[in-house]
Amino acid sequence: MSDTALSSDKIGVGTEIPSLELPPINRTTLALFAGASGDHNPIHIDIDFAKKAGMPDVFAHGMLSMAYLGRMLTNWQSQAKLRRFSNKFAAITQLADVITCSGKVVEMIEQNGETIARCEIQAAKADGTQTLVGEALVAV
Secondary structure, eight states: OOTTOOOGGGOOTTOEEEEEEOOOOOHHHHHHHHHHHOOOOGGGTOHHHHHHTTOSSOBOOHHHHHHHHHHHHHHHSOGGGEEEEEEEEOSOOBTTOOEEEEEEEEEEEEETTEEEEEEEEEEEETTSOEEEEEEEEEEO
16 A cells, blocks of 8 residues: 555545646557557557548557556555446547546445445546546445
């Protein structure tokens, strides 16, 4: 667990999850993610293919930003406390976009004998455009 993890008595509605800002998306990141994830869709790594599909260039895998959201959550609380994590893809992440992941606790619930923080989470570009919007359930 990271230094930013809070004890359950300090987590409540309104608690902000420490944000995670990533470096600008680049071709190397996309190639490495394709290899790590097994998602070799050429629209993410082949500029000619992307242009034939009507895109100006390659763009990031949606699951890359979801992985970043997962990293933000597990930097905050241990992976063992993560009960559910979901999102909707809202916008494309282009090359050179700087993504920041953020979230906050919006509700405290009891579920299966545990206290759970329901968190709204998002990944957004520097201009504020949300690329992913979702929620996580985290045991506290």
